[in-house]
Amino acid sequence: MGRLKTLFRKKESGPHPDRVMEAQLRQKFGAFRRLLADNQEVMEIITDLEEKYNGDYIFDMQYLRASIRRLSEKVYSLIHLLNEISNLKYGELYRTYEQIYQELTDLLAKKRKIPVDDLVLTFDRITLEKEESVGGKMANLGELRNRLGLTVPEGFAITAYAYKEFIRYHHLQEEITQHLTQLDINNLEDLIVVSRDIQKRILEKPIPPFLEEILVQSYQDLAGKTGGPVKVSLRSSALGEDSRLSFAGQYGTILNVSREDMGEKYKEIVASKFTPRAILYFIGKGFQEEDIAMGMGCMRMIQAKAGGVMYTVDPGNPQRPEAVIHAHWGLGKTVVDGTVTPDVFWVSKEGPYQLRQSHLARKEKMLVNNPEGGITWKEVAPDLQDGPCLSETIIGQLGRIAGIIENHFSHPQDIEWVLDERDEIYLLQTRPLKIFTQKGIPSSQEIPELSQFPVLLETGVMGAQGVGSGPVFVAHQERDLVNFPAGGILVARTPSPKLVTIMSKAKGIITDLGSSASHMAALAREFRVPTLLNTQKATEILAPGLEITVDATNCRVYQGKVEKLIEYAEEESVNPFEDTPLFILFDKILTRIVPLNLVDPTQADFTPAHCRTFHDIIRFTHQTATQEMFSLSTSPLTASGEALRLDTETPLEILLVDLGGGIDALLKGKKVKPDQILSWPMRSFWQGVQSMKWPGPKPLDMKGFASVVVRTAAEPGGENRIYSEKSFALLSKDYMNFSIRLGYHLSTIEVLGGPGENENYIKFIFKGGGATIDRRDRRARLVATILEKIGFQVGQKLDLVDARLLHHPKEVMEKVLFSLGKLTVYTKQLDMVMFNDAIVDWSIEEFFKEHMAR
Amino acid sequence: MTGKILIVDDELDILELLEMIIAERTPYLVVTTNNPLEVPHLLKENPFDLLITDLRMPGLSGMDLIREAKTIYPDMPVIVITAYGSSQSAEESIAEGAYDYITKPFRKDHIIITINRAMEWHAMKKELETLKARIKTE
Numbered sequence: 002m003g004r005l006k007t008l009f010r011k012k013e014s015g016p017h018p019d020r021v022m023e024a025q026l027r028q029k030f031g032a033f034r035r036l037l038a039d040n041q042e043v044m045e046i047i048t049d050l051e052e053k054y055n056g057d058y059i060f061d062m063q064y065l066r067a068s069i070r071r072l073s074e075k076v077y078s079l080i081h082l083l084n085e086i087s088n089l090k091y092g093e094l095y096r097t098y099e100q101i102y103q104e105l106t107d108l109l110a111k112k113r114k115i116p117v118d119d120l121v122l123t124f125d126r127i128t129l130e131k132e133e134s135v136g137g138k139m140a141n142l143g144e145l146r147n148r149l150g151l152t153v154p155e156g157f158a159i160t161a162y163a164y165k166e167f168i169r170y171h172h173l174q175e176e177i178t179q180h181l182t183q184l185d186i187n188n189l190e191d192l193i194v195v196s197r198d199i200q201k202r203i204l205e206k207p208i209p210p211f212l213e214e215i216l217v218q219s220y221q222d223l224a225g226k227t228g229g230p231v232k233v234s235l236r237s238s239a240l241g242e243d244s245r246l247s248f249a250g251q252y253g254t255i256l257n258v259s260r261e262d263m264g265e266k267y268k269e270i271v272a273s274k275f276t277p278r279a280i281l282y283f284i285g286k287g288f289q290e291e292d293i294a295m296g297m298g299c300m301r302m303i304q305a306k307a308g309g310v311m312y313t314v315d316p317g318n319p320q321r322p323e324a325v326i327h328a329h330w331g332l333g334k335t336v337v338d339g340t341v342t343p344d345v346f347w348v349s350k351e352g353p354y355q356l357r358q359s360h361l362a363r364k365e366k367m368l369v370n371n372p373e374g375g376i377t378w379k380e381v382a383p384d385l386q387d388g389p390c391l392s393e394t395i396i397g398q399l400g401r402i403a404g405i406i407e408n409h410f411s412h413p414q415d416i417e418w419v420l421d422e423r424d425e426i427y428l429l430q431t432r433p434l435k436i437f438t439q440k441g442i443p444s445s446q447e448i449p450e451l452s453q454f455p456v457l458l459e460t461g462v463m464g465a466q467g468v469g470s471g472p473v474f475v476a477h478q479e480r481d482l483v484n485f486p487a488g489g490i491l492v493a494r495t496p497s498p499k500l501v502t503i504m505s506k507a508k509g510i511i512t513d514l515g516s517s518a519s520h521m522a523a524l525a526r527e528f529r530v531p532t533l534l535n536t537q538k539a540t541e542i543l544a545p546g547l548e549i550t551v552d553a554t555n556c557r558v559y560q561g562k563v564e565k566l567i568e569y570a571e572e573e574s575v576n577p578f579e580d581t582p583l584f585i586l587f588d589k590i591l592t593r594i595v596p597l598n599l600v601d602p603t604q605a606d607f608t609p610a611h612c613r614t615f616h617d618i619i620r621f622t623h624q625t626a627t628q629e630m631f632s633l634s635t636s637p638l639t640a641s642g643e644a645l646r647l648d649t650e651t652p653l654e655i656l657l658v659d660l661g662g663g664i665d666a667l668l669k670g671k672k673v674k675p676d677q678i679l680s681w682p683m684r685s686f687w688q689g690v691q692s693m694k695w696p697g698p699k700p701l702d703m704k705g706f707a708s709v710v711v712r713t714a715a716e717p718g719g720e721n722r723i724y725s726e727k728s729f730a731l732l733s734k735d736y737m738n739f740s741i742r743l744g745y746h747l748s749t750i751e752v753l754g755g756p757g758e759n760e761n762y763i764k765f766i767f768k769g770g771g772a773t774i775d776r777r778d779r780r781a782r783l784v785a786t787i788l789e790k791i792g793f794q795v796g797q798k799l800d801l802v803d804a805r806l807l808h809h810p811k812e813v814m815e816k817v818l819f820s821l822g823k824l825t826v827y828t829k830q831l832d833m834v835m836f837n838d839a840i841v842d843w844s845i846e847e848f849f850k851e852h853m854a855r
Numbered sequence: 856m857t858g859k860i861l862i863v864d865d866e867l868d869i870l871e872l873l874e875m876i877i878a879e880r881t882p883y884l885v886v887t888t889n890n891p892l893e894v895p896h897l898l899k900e901n902p903f904d905l906l907i908t909d910l911r912m913p914g915l916s917g918m919d920l921i922r923e924a925k926t927i928y929p930d931m932p933v934i935v936i937t938a939y940g941s942s943q944s945a946e947e948s949i950a951e952g953a954y955d956y957i958t959k960p961f962r963k964d965h966i967i968i969t970i971n972r973a974m975e976w977h978a979m980k981k982e983l984e985t986l987k988a989r990i991k992t993e
Contacts, residue, residue: 053960059873060960061866063938189892278890577875583868 023658026633026731029086030660033630036082037753037760040623043075044759047595047616048517051526054587055466056576065587066109072594073102076615079622087629093609094618101593101615108590115240115294120163120212121219124156124300134160136238136296141431149405154427155226156233156300157219161240163212164271164295170209174291176202181280181290192277200272208264216267220260223301232257232302232370236430237270240294256334257302257370271295302370303427307390308333308419309343311399312434313350313407323347323357324403330381330390331367333419333429341366344390348400350407356396361389391420398426406431412580433580450565457542457549458511458558464496464522464532468570469509470550470562473543479794490551492543495807496521496534497794498620501600504528509551511539511558514808516759520620524597531570533558602628631751631764633731633738644729648672651695653743654727657683663732682737682752682763683730685815689822693852735811743829746777746800750821754811761809763817765793767802767828774799779835784828786845791820823852858904858974862887863894863920864936865912869959873907873966880967883974891915898927904977905970907934910944918944921951930980932973 050068053060080094118134127135127143135143135158143158145151168174177199184195208216224231236254253273255266273279274295309328315321327336327343335341342362349355364381371377391399399418406414410433417430474489476482479499485491487506496515501524504510510525515534525532531553533539543549543558550563554570578584594615599607602624612618644656645664657664657673663680664673675687730739737752748767753760767784777800785797785804792813793804806817827848835841860883864870870887877885883904888897891912898906906924910917921933932954937945945956954973957966 057964058960058962059869059876059966061864061869063866064960577879578872581868581871581875583872 026658027660029630029633030731030733030736032082032085033626036079036086036622036626039075039078039082040619041757041760043072043079043615043619044519044523046072046075047523050591051523051595054576054584054591056578056584062109062583065590069105069109069590072615073105076618077102079619083622083626083629086626091609091622091625094612094622097609097612098618101613101618104593105590108586108593115161115165118160118162120160120166120215122158122160123219123222124153124158127158131158133240134158134162134296135298136161136240137432138236138238138430139296139298140238142298142428144409145406145428145431149409151402151405152425152427153429154234154300154303155223156298157223158238159216159267159297159299161294161296163215164297167206167209167212167271170212171206173202173206177275177290184280189277192280196275196277196280199275203272203275204268206268208267213264216263217260219299220263223299224260227301230260232259232374233263233299234258234302235263235266235270236298236300237273238296238298239274240296256332256376257374259374262374263299267297270297300429303419303421304370305332305419306422306424307331309336309417311403311416311418312413313403313416314413314434315347321347322349324350324400324407326391326396326399328390329362329367330364330385331369331379332376333417334376335368337417346389346391346396348396348403350400350404352401354397354400354404356393359389361387363387364390392424395420395424395426402426402428448563448565448569451559451563454550454559454561454563456557457560458533458536458539459556460538461511461533461536461556462517463553463556464510464512464515464517464519464534465525465528465530466554467509467529467531468550468552468554468563468567469507469531470567471508471548473545473547473549475540475543475545477540478789479796490543490549492539494540494792495794495809497807498524498597498600500524501528501597504530509533509553511536511543511551513537513540514758516808519759519808520597520616523595523616524600527595527597627751627762627764630738631749631766645673647678647730648674651690653741655741656727656729658729658731660731660733660736662734663736678732679734680732680737681735681811681815682754682818683732683739685818686737686739686750686752686822686825689819689824690826691822692819693823693826695826741825743825748825750818752814752818754814756811758808758810761807761811761814763793763806763809763814763821765802765804765821767804768800776835779838779841780828780831783831783835783841783844784824786841787824787848790845790849791817793817820853824848827852857882857884858977859884859886859901860905860907860970860974861885861894861897861903862907863889863891863912863917864909865889865891866909869909869936876963876967877970880963881970883970891917891920894920895923895927898924902928903931905932905934905973907936907970909936910941910948911938918948918951921948921953925952930977930984932977934969934973 046068052058053064077098080091080098083091083094116133122131122135124143124146127139128147129140129144131143132140139158142153146153180195180199185191220233223233234254234256235258253270255269258266274293307328307330309326310333311324311326313324315323315325324347326346326348328346329336329341329343336343341364344362344364345360346356347358349357364386366378367381368376369379403416406416413434414431415434416428419427419429421427469490471488471490472486473492474485475492476485477494479497482500482503485503485506488508489506490509490511491500491503491507492511493500494513496512496519498520500510500521504524505528507530510530510532512534513536515521517534522532522534531551533551533553533556547560548562550559550561550566552559552566552570576584596614597616597620598613599611599617599620601607607621609621612621644658647655647657649655663678663683665677665679675691678684678687728739728741730737735754737750740747740749746768748765751764753762755761765788767781781797781800781802785795785802788795788802788804793806795802795804806814809817831844860877862870862873862885867889870889874885874887877883886897888894892915894915908917908920917935921935924931924933933952935945935948935953935956937956937958942958945958948956954976955969957969
């Protein structure tokens, strides 16, 4: 020992401390801490977004905009901080970010592009794919006609592009924009004036000749097909008009229009885009006015004998298997507007399409086409007032149509139809029907069968909602996952994104530790795997193979398969808002944020170029920043930094760099005694080191195998070589990054442990050695096995051991660090004596018996 | 017990979600509008048991709306929807006579409970008025 101490002292006169370098280290560490905080925050925002997406919350665009803004700022900050830590190595991430950010901004602004198309499209050329050209209303009609072979009135659509050309021809856009920019939306009089001015400007312009020409031509073609002059209806089919609530019917529909009036009426509908209410709407909603283009449908007026609407599911009683028809004599507009009381018929949607029930109303007046144009009220003939306005045959035909359309769109539909005098049914419109099911607020207590099943766990937090059942599969290590059975419930100590490999086969995931803001929880929600986290004791309590049911929503685990609960949860899991425009938009937004493509850092595609979502960027920055920090204590930066020497009994030369709060400030410039270290990870670790007897070169007091260890250790190079390199520890109050050069190997331990467990980790890498590769390999196996036994997730490749312990509370980490200190001393040079595998097993046993028992 | 609720918000999304959830979870009838200016007209045309209104809308503010509503139906409860972080104006609305307020985003269950309470309160209030009237005549 004396000889070593002399050597150690000689080394004390190192290079003069370089304060700049130390400042840089501090700065990097500061950036790292901010990155971790931001990482936590972005994961919380994502969790919050996903929670809202479940359908349990009511929110608005403002919420979405605010959340996305905050998220974008933080993701940007993560990239910035990673570049600060890594000396600008990852500038590429900014480009990926910009692209995603732009897409999100466009989505939130609801920007639409008006595609260049023909000015007019006849119905035979329209299917759903043409929605961006002709608007949703006409696209749906085209779909009915061309894909389903159903009858719609002959006609054509005037495209959104025609509208754009009309506006462009008269240079109206500048005027409109100017008017709207100056508008104070809270000033009603102002609004009315602006609305009137814009509408007036539109109405006073003539239809441009090229548009006039195609309209006349299209009209004549239509008349030719139908045999003579016809009247048409003009229906708005705007892009961005999503036919809902008070906005539905906002834009005009004009019935029974003659050829002469077509140009005028076209302009009237275009002008209806600028009613005060419509302006309030698109400004209030943050629409770009230019993006709402007015498409239109023009179709032959049907001489209506009767008309109305049909719901393929009865909204008042969705359990009924029948479609429900509301019908009245004359034009169906009266039924749509609710100005008359219609007959109501329930009809089956499957053959033989029987009328199941009718409620007849007294029908005194009806709306009909006026031969001169327009529409007019007319008395219903007295003998027709009380009877049904539809025959059973027609009702059956409508039932068949309901079945076909609902089946095609995979969703209940709200269909507008009309019956002509030859008893032919024409469809005028179809759109998704909103269905509400009458249910109380659910609770698991409502299922009496539950009491028969023992509750195994009643702790934890929900990671992803839902209920799943299957046999328990406990995975201690990542490599266990390869044996995971389809339909199993995965039980693991900590959440790890690597679990994604089994998510498509898992019925549930339960962990001892972790929070709902973890990457894994986000993945579980994406895969819709019911996930229960932070149960503390699942791995202890749940025996492998045991059949269980996990109710993640209510944080409960039952023994056995609780069928009723699974059924109940399946019903519940349907988000009632799924088909609303807000959720459709939300879904598009989330696909740019949530999916995680970069799961495995060891894969070649774990690069900035492969980041496709915000989550990818977040994962990449987090992972890479940790790696950058990890290598910091071995980087050249450290070698010249200002460091304090640890005053130790061991022959190691350990230099400490204080990143803030790691060492008592009063002591700086002196040797630091172990009990003057304030960094708790270092303290715990060092206490472990000190609790072991440091094996000297000739330890006569050591018995048996341990003496062999040390004897052999002295062989190549001797102690001089072994302790000639410095070890560095970067410390703060709750951080330690310690690279220990001990003999021929290097181990790096990085620890972060704050009050929140989510960011806590211990990373331990062990590599190298002076012996032959097989002996080093054996020592690595020894280290790996011991680390596994004390709770680490461990990967081993030849003599490299890569271990981590995540999300544990400080108290647990202190114990683990203490053990790591012991292990570090114990394994010193052990590779030299790893003659065979039996010695490895023997050593593991000895370590636990001799050093861990106490 | 059936009753009628009028909901005013310039955000169609909120109206749509609220309408769906009230229809699903309660027996009440719902009328919605995104135009605050037509509310006085709607209220005069039809009696409502409850008004739910956003606080910040173009055209007419929720606060004005409460005042208007109170002149038409002094006893009709009003629930105010406020954006996160504007609790001060929410409190002002209570001073103005609102029955309760709820901050966006909110849980479905939360609004249903608030609505049920307001409706019950309104029913009791009506009953009380009837009883008072009866006592007077007797």
